[in-house]
Amino acid sequence: MKKKAMNMVIAQSGGPSMVINGSLVGAVRAAKLKECSAKIGKILGARHGIQGILAGDYVDLRKISERRLDAVLLTPSSALGSCRMKPTPDDCRRIFEEFKRLDVGYFFYIGGNDSADAARIVGEEAEKDGYPLVVCHIPKTIDNDLRSCDHTPGFGSAARFVACALKGDDLDSRALGGVKIDIIMGRDAGFLTAASALARERPDDGPHLIYLPEVPFTIDKFVCDVKAAMKKFGRCVCAVSEGIRGKDGVPIGAKLGSGEVDSHGNVQMSGSGALGDYLARELKARAGIKRVRADTFGYLQRSFPGIASSADRNEAYGAGFVAVNATVRLGYKSWTVGIQRKKGRKYDVEYVQMPITKAAKFTRSMPKSFIAKNGHDVTQAFIEYAKPIVGELPHCEVI
Amino acid sequence: MKKKAMNMVIAQSGGPSMVINGSLVGAVRAAKLKECSAKIGKILGARHGIQGILAGDYVDLRKISERRLDAVLLTPSSALGSCRMKPTPDDCRRIFEEFKRLDVGYFFYIGGNDSADAARIVGEEAEKDGYPLVVCHIPKTIDNDLRSCDHTPGFGSAARFVACALKGDDLDSRALGGVKIDIIMGRDAGFLTAASALARERPDDGPHLIYLPEVPFTIDKFVCDVKAAMKKFGRCVCAVSEGIRGKDGVPIGAKLGSGEVDSHGNVQMSGSGALGDYLARELKARAGIKRVRADTFGYLQRSFPGIASSADRNEAYGAGFVAVNATVRLGYKSWTVGIQRKKGRKYDVEYVQMPITKAAKFTRSMPKSFIAKNGHDVTQAFIEYAKPIVGELPHCEVI
Numbered sequence: 022m023k024k025k026a027m028n029m030v031i032a033q034s035g036g037p038s039m040v041i042n043g044s045l046v047g048a049v050r051a052a053k054l055k056e057c058s059a060k061i062g063k064i065l066g067a068r069h070g071i072q073g074i075l076a077g078d079y080v081d082l083r084k085i086s087e088r089r090l091d092a093v094l095l096t097p098s099s100a101l102g103s104c105r106m107k108p109t110p111d112d113c114r115r116i117f118e119e120f121k122r123l124d125v126g127y128f129f130y131i132g133g134n135d136s137a138d139a140a141r142i143v144g145e146e147a148e149k150d151g152y153p154l155v156v157c158h159i160p161k162t163i164d165n166d167l168r169s170c171d172h173t174p175g176f177g178s179a180a181r182f183v184a185c186a187l188k189g190d191d192l193d194s195r196a197l198g199g200v201k202i203d204i205i206m207g208r209d210a211g212f213l214t215a216a217s218a219l220a221r222e223r224p225d226d227g228p229h230l231i232y233l234p235e236v237p238f239t240i241d242k243f244v245c246d247v248k249a250a251m252k253k254f255g256r257c258v259c260a261v262s263e264g265i266r267g268k269d270g271v272p273i274g275a276k277l278g279s280g281e282v283d284s285h286g287n288v289q290m291s292g293s294g295a296l297g298d299y300l301a302r303e304l305k306a307r308a309g310i311k312r313v314r315a316d317t318f319g320y321l322q323r324s325f326p327g328i329a330s331s332a333d334r335n336e337a338y339g340a341g342f343v344a345v346n347a348t349v350r351l352g353y354k355s356w357t358v359g360i361q362r363k364k365g366r367k368y369d370v371e372y373v374q375m376p377i378t379k380a381a382k383f384t385r386s387m388p389k390s391f392i393a394k395n396g397h398d399v400t401q402a403f404i405e406y407a408k409p410i411v412g413e414l415p416h417c418e419v420i
Numbered sequence: 421m422k423k424k425a426m427n428m429v430i431a432q433s434g435g436p437s438m439v440i441n442g443s444l445v446g447a448v449r450a451a452k453l454k455e456c457s458a459k460i461g462k463i464l465g466a467r468h469g470i471q472g473i474l475a476g477d478y479v480d481l482r483k484i485s486e487r488r489l490d491a492v493l494l495t496p497s498s499a500l501g502s503c504r505m506k507p508t509p510d511d512c513r514r515i516f517e518e519f520k521r522l523d524v525g526y527f528f529y530i531g532g533n534d535s536a537d538a539a540r541i542v543g544e545e546a547e548k549d550g551y552p553l554v555v556c557h558i559p560k561t562i563d564n565d566l567r568s569c570d571h572t573p574g575f576g577s578a579a580r581f582v583a584c585a586l587k588g589d590d591l592d593s594r595a596l597g598g599v600k601i602d603i604i605m606g607r608d609a610g611f612l613t614a615a616s617a618l619a620r621e622r623p624d625d626g627p628h629l630i631y632l633p634e635v636p637f638t639i640d641k642f643v644c645d646v647k648a649a650m651k652k653f654g655r656c657v658c659a660v661s662e663g664i665r666g667k668d669g670v671p672i673g674a675k676l677g678s679g680e681v682d683s684h685g686n687v688q689m690s691g692s693g694a695l696g697d698y699l700a701r702e703l704k705a706r707a708g709i710k711r712v713r714a715d716t717f718g719y720l721q722r723s724f725p726g727i728a729s730s731a732d733r734n735e736a737y738g739a740g741f742v743a744v745n746a747t748v749r750l751g752y753k754s755w756t757v758g759i760q761r762k763k764g765r766k767y768d769v770e771y772v773q774m775p776i777t778k779a780a781k782f783t784r785s786m787p788k789s790f791i792a793k794n795g796h797d798v799t800q801a802f803i804e805y806a807k808p809i810v811g812e813l814p815h816c817e818v819i
Binding site: 033036037039066069080082085089092093095096097098099100101102103104105185186188189190192193195196197201293294295297298301314315316317318319320321323324325326327328414415416417418419420 | 432435436438465468479481484488491492494495496497498499500501502503504584585587588589591592594595596600692693694696697700713714715716717718719720722723724725726727813814815816817818819
């Protein structure tokens with residue numbers, strides 16, 4: 022006897038990105054394929070991740086027209102809404118009651134390491150309870166810190182924003198001089214801040230200094246580096262990760278912030294200009310530089326419409342598509358979609374099956390080969406790694 | 421006897437914009453016309469405005485290839501560099517000595533109201549001294565506050581950045597909720613902050629509240645407005661001008677900032693997250709809202725490459741072209757290029773001759789007809805005014 026079709030739930034979790042809807046649309050389009058439709062009944066989108074499942078808040082995604090899906094694909098942020106929630110065993114029981122009521126056999130969760138961890142917990146609890154659930158995690162994070170991916174959907178577009186912003190900001194600095202500090206997202210990993218280096222076209226282009234969470238930060242070295250850059254370039258543009266930390270390993274921004282903590286234990290760092298203002302103040306006081314300005318890129322770098330990287334959007338779509346297709350047609354279970362770079366001169370990726378634990382909880386940092394020996398720059402190896410993901414950038418000319 | 425050709429000096433001043441190089445390239449292209457070349461010899465670009473003249477720091481702009489000029493046209497920020505300097509009578513004497521040495525008879529200065537004032541001073545002092553100098557001011561300002569223009573080159577592109585940013589940020593807020601505060605440039609005039617309203621596609625789209633320098637700001641009303649919006653929309657996105665001021669007329673941001681003042685008497689407000697952080701803190705404390713985030717758009721909104729408004733770039737080019745063409749061929753003197761909107765349904769502008777004093781020193785604010793009666797929004801009249809200047813925006817779809 023043919024096994025009856027089960028319904029699927031898909032949801033988005035964690036910080037939005039410019040292309041996370043690509044994964045949603047890719048997954049929906051795969052589920053609508055004739056080959057999958059025999060096994061998948063309803064395609065339910067839960068609003069605000071696990072919270073929506075607990076609240077019974079769903080959208081029937083089969084009812085969204087192809088034309089609207091096309092537009093959603095190009096729309097930044099998480100169309101289904103998001104949450105930052107680590108489910109307890111009790112939450113999981115309630116989730117399974119919901120799933121049972123709705124005949125749900127497939128659960129797809131799009132997000133970063135915390136979301137992968139949430140998916141892992143749901144999967145493990147389902148197994149304990151004997152609830153027949155296939156769980157698949159679809160990778161997303163602008164931080165690019167999943168251990169399961171060569172690079173993660175969302176990173177390329179945020180990196181594109183950062184590189185473009187630094188290009189413009191460097192030109193602004195050429196015009197008016199002084200020191201400019203740009204605070205860039207990335208709680209634990211410096212990939213996004215490192216992408217600022219892609220802005221450079223000429224030897225004297227900024228950013229002149231790049232500070233990553235992977236390299237212990239001291240105000241003394243910072244002041245010293247800036248003074249040297251001012252001497253060399255007559256101005257100085259600094260790309261600084263929001264996650265820079267002192268020798269004690271504690272993020273400096275976390276000490277200055279509101280102290281807010283989410284259920285995964287992450288301290289709030291974004292959505293405040295405190296770190297930039299602190300560095301600008303210290304620099305003025307210690308280096309006696311008159312014009313020091315600080316901008317914090319904040320949420321713009323993950324949600325700005327119209328500038329996503331094409332490669333990034335395609336890969337986000339691909340990850341979502343493969344997630345559903347391989348789960349339904351190849352029978353993959355409790356897995357995350359790993360993304361690997363193919364060997365060869367032409368840039369391309371392939372999607373591979375990996376255990377969710379590979380993406381969950383723990384993150385990866387920038388490898389040493391990407392960090393310059395001086396501790397305030399990146400290497401050519403990083404540039405070559407990031408360039409095809411970010412795509413071609415607008416050329417800027419100076420006189 | 422035919423009058424011999426004189427050399428021209430062109431320079432850029434004040435805050436950069438995404439299209440100020442359009443005016444530079446337009447002016448250079450006009451000067452290179454056969455009809456102008458009889459009267460204009462060298463085309464000298466002074467680096468960093470008046471400072472470059474005093475320092476004898478020039479670029480021979482006839483030597484820049486057309487191909488490079490094409491690229492400069494698309495490059496944000498001020499390719500010649502900028503300054504914020506109000507010339508003293510003594511500075512003017514030194515400028516005329518330089519001009520005499522270099523056989524300069526034309527001076528074109530691209531900038532906002534302070535730059536127009538600098539050009540006015542140079543022109544008046546030249547007349548006092550009997551130095552034969554034709555002065556022309558070419559309008560630029562993202563603040564859109566020149567009294568000589570229906571709208572000013574630079575505004576449309578900055579407004580486009582702001583509207584795009586708000587579109588993305590509103591979607592981000594839909595995903596994660598709470599209150600989001602976005603601080604937008606505009607020292608005295610609210611036009612740029614008002615442009616955030618162009619982000620809206622649906623009735624519940626943000627920004628839900630818009631605060632302009634033209635309407636006295638009180639924390640009490642702000643807290644009350646946010647609470648009402650939270651009740652209505654379940655979330656709240658606020659667009660706040662960096663120039664908002666209390667009933668005493670003093671900008672709130674200026675009280676929180678570094679206290680830095682330039683030679684035109686402007687207090688530093690940009691390049692710091694202090695105002696956003698202050699409002700977020702107050703809101704958390706007084707309204708008990710848990711998730712409050714603040715971003716300060718900072719210098720990105722005037723220098724981001726690749727997203728300029730086409731109308732804005734064309735008009736910047738047009739203003740530069742007309743400036744040189746009308747000065748040389750029609751003999752206009754001591755003038756600023758006014759920009760007027762043509763009557764009729766199809767959007768178009770014309771460039772008109774105005775005395776420099778019309779652009780200099782004093783600025784204009786948002787007219788009352790553009791400000792909503794509730795004091796925290798704009799009117800449809802503003803939307804219709806701004807739309808053609810900003811151009812079409814990316815469509816974003818929600819589910």
